[in-house]
Amino acid sequence: MTDLVIEAAGLTKYYGKRRGVEGVTFGVPEGEAFGFLGPNGAGKTTTIRLLLGFLRATGGEARLFGGDAFRDAASLHARVAYLGSDPGYLGELTGAEQLDYLAELRGLPRRAWSAVAERLELDTTVRIRRLSRGNRQKIGVVAAFMGHEPLLVLDEPTSGLDPLMQREFLALVAEARTNGRTMFLSSHNLVEVERTCDRVAIIRDGRIVDVSTVGELLGSHWRSINLVLAEPPAPDAFDLPNVEVAAMTGREVHLMVRGDVNPLLERIAGHVIQDIAITTPDVEDLFLHYYRDEIPATTAEGVPA
Amino acid sequence: MTAFRLELRRNRVLAIWLGTALAGYAAIMGLMYPFLKENDALVQQYMAAFPKGFMAAFGMTGSLADPGVLFSTYVASMIWPVIAAAASMLIGTRAVAADLDRGFLDLPLSTRITRVGYLASSILGQVSVMALLAACAVLGLWITARLVGADFDLGRFGLAGVLCFAFGCAIAGPTTLLSVLTLSRGMAAGIVGGVLLVMYAIFVVAQLSKDWAWLAPISAWNHLRTTEVIDNGTFPIGDLALFTGVAVAGWLAALWAFRRRDLAA
Numbered sequence: 001m002t003d004l005v006i007e008a009a010g011l012t013k014y015y016g017k018r019r020g021v022e023g024v025t026f027g028v029p030e031g032e033a034f035g036f037l038g039p040n041g042a043g044k045t046t047t048i049r050l051l052l053g054f055l056r057a058t059g060g061e062a063r064l065f066g067g068d069a070f071r072d073a074a075s076l077h078a079r080v081a082y083l084g085s086d087p088g089y090l091g092e093l094t095g096a097e098q099l100d101y102l103a104e105l106r107g108l109p110r111r112a113w114s115a116v117a118e119r120l121e122l123d124t125t126v127r128i129r130r131l132s133r134g135n136r137q138k139i140g141v142v143a144a145f146m147g148h149e150p151l152l153v154l155d156e157p158t159s160g161l162d163p164l165m166q167r168e169f170l171a172l173v174a175e176a177r178t179n180g181r182t183m184f185l186s187s188h189n190l191v192e193v194e195r196t197c198d199r200v201a202i203i204r205d206g207r208i209v210d211v212s213t214v215g216e217l218l219g220s221h222w223r224s225i226n227l228v229l230a231e232p233p234a235p236d237a238f239d240l241p242n243v244e245v246a247a248m249t250g251r252e253v254h255l256m257v258r259g260d261v262n263p264l265l266e267r268i269a270g271h272v273i274q275d276i277a278i279t280t281p282d283v284e285d286l287f288l289h290y291y292r293d294e295i296p297a298t299t300a301e302g303v304p305a
Numbered sequence: 306m307t308a309f310r311l312e313l314r315r316n317r318v319l320a321i322w323l324g325t326a327l328a329g330y331a332a333i334m335g336l337m338y339p340f341l342k343e344n345d346a347l348v349q350q351y352m353a354a355f356p357k358g359f360m361a362a363f364g365m366t367g368s369l370a371d372p373g374v375l376f377s378t379y380v381a382s383m384i385w386p387v388i389a390a391a392a393s394m395l396i397g398t399r400a401v402a403a404d405l406d407r408g409f410l411d412l413p414l415s416t417r418i419t420r421v422g423y424l425a426s427s428i429l430g431q432v433s434v435m436a437l438l439a440a441c442a443v444l445g446l447w448i449t450a451r452l453v454g455a456d457f458d459l460g461r462f463g464l465a466g467v468l469c470f471a472f473g474c475a476i477a478g479p480t481t482l483l484s485v486l487t488l489s490r491g492m493a494a495g496i497v498g499g500v501l502l503v504m505y506a507i508f509v510v511a512q513l514s515k516d517w518a519w520l521a522p523i524s525a526w527n528h529l530r531t532t533e534v535i536d537n538g539t540f541p542i543g544d545l546a547l548f549t550g551v552a553v554a555g556w557l558a559a560l561w562a563f564r565r566r567d568l569a570a
Contacts, residue, residue: 015569049568052415056567074419082415088408090315104307105416 091129331445478555
């Protein structure tokens with residue numbers, strides 16, 4: 001357990017009678033990129049604020065590097081770089097002044113941020129109150145990546161960034177991972193998590209509903225296969241475990257398969273195929289699955305809705 | 306040090322505006338001094354038309370030709386409490402309640418700075434602003450009075466400034482504590498404003514009615530005896546200790562409470 005950089009055990013937080021999170025349990029080992037998925041209000045930010053010691057847990061415990069996240073917060077934060085979901089930068093400061101302030105508080109030299117700011121094309125001479133939302137978000141990303149702390153905690157990091165900057169963000173994440181830094185990334189953007197993380201926890205109504213690798217997450221859910229065959233198949237041609245015939249109209253077949261696709265592919269290989277389309281499960285569909293407790297709906301044409 | 310430097314910077318605009326307003330007002334009173342002195346008999350006659358207790362409630366316990374009465378009437382009992390309360394409410398509630406609300410507090414607290422270190426730097430910022438404002442109040446009047454020929458004792462005015470400074474800090478300390486406890490700028494400022502209004506009302510009532518005179522000691526205004534400092538040269542150590550005690554107790558309690566405060570926005 002001591003090898004875990006982040007450890008949440010039965011972490012619970014109530015705001016009076018209102019539920020924040022309940023029984024949240026997971027661990028993040030050194031060097032892992034851990035995604036934390038959930039819609040707004042699911043408890044992502046509450047969990048992060050508990051991990052950073054801003055909030056005191058109602059129950060359970062949160063530990064960073066083996067230390068108590070609340071009691072030892074200041075000493076633990078020497079090893080943490082944090083990007084909040086909606087940081088309230090001081091409008092009267094320029095980006096450079098704000099970043100210098102944060103650099104000094106983190107024991108970094110002034111201008112430690114300049115290289116990252118240049119990569120993100122951030123104009124640090126402008127007062128923050130005059131910056132767009134995207135540029136303010138860049139300040140947060142620059143601040144998070146300007147140091148070399150072993151743990152990165154990122155709450156909705158690409159919110160407001162344009163696609164080019166999102167790509168640059170992914171590059172920064174990749175470099176951080178190459179350098180062995182541990183990352184905790186909270187998001188409601190499934191693609192972002194899929195691209196950056198090794199494992200994902202899905203939080204729903206304040207509770208973790210699943211923790212798995214991204215691969216497992218994708219593999220354990222339905223995927224869609226659309227076939228156009230040379231001849232209409234027999235009605236029982238695709239009777240296999242974990243395979244559902246969603247639609248069969250003459251030579252056109254729409255199948256839904258979960259888990260290992262090899263048995264189905266072997267069965268399909270016995271037919272003359274004119275066209276085939278395998279749709280990797282849309283991460284949005286995965287997400288909806290957790291939130292609706294049902295497989296993705298299918299249209300009459302056999303296309304996932 | 307980094308956090309303290311930012312505090313000073315954040316306080317700068319507020320301190321400049323409040324200090325300018327305070328010094329400007331005090332300066333105008335200083336410029337009026339020769340006229341008040343020249344027409345002292347007429348002014349006294351006019352003041353005699355009002356109940357003595359009523360005038361005392363506004364600091365007019367004697368002739369406006371006396372520098373202590375002048376300072377207490379126009380500065381210490383009038384504009385200083387307003388400015389000191391405004392500064393306390395704005396700066397004292399900012400460090401925790403307002404900064405939490407706007408999402409700024411997470412930034413310093415996610416670094417290696419301790420909560421106590423962070424709030425202490427804010428408290429030092431409050432002390433700096435209060436000292437600057439007290440200096441503006443005293444020097445605004447003293448300098449202009451000097452320019453128009455009045456020979457006011459700078460030492461005594463300085464001591465009156467110290468008492469005013471302590472009075473301001475006695476507002477700022479509890480305000481900071483309330484900011485930490487309530488995590489609400491509006492609630493903290495509202496409570497402080499309400500308590501000050503009640504205290505002022507008690508002071509006025511205690512001056513007007515002998516039956517209620519026993520209430521006077523619980524009002525902060527009763528202990529802001531700048532007239533005695535300037536006109537008699539006696540320094541009320543007890544009052545200074547009281548203000549200092551309230552201020553320090555408020556700040557220390559704020560630091561203690563903030564160490565373990567659940568920062569639920």
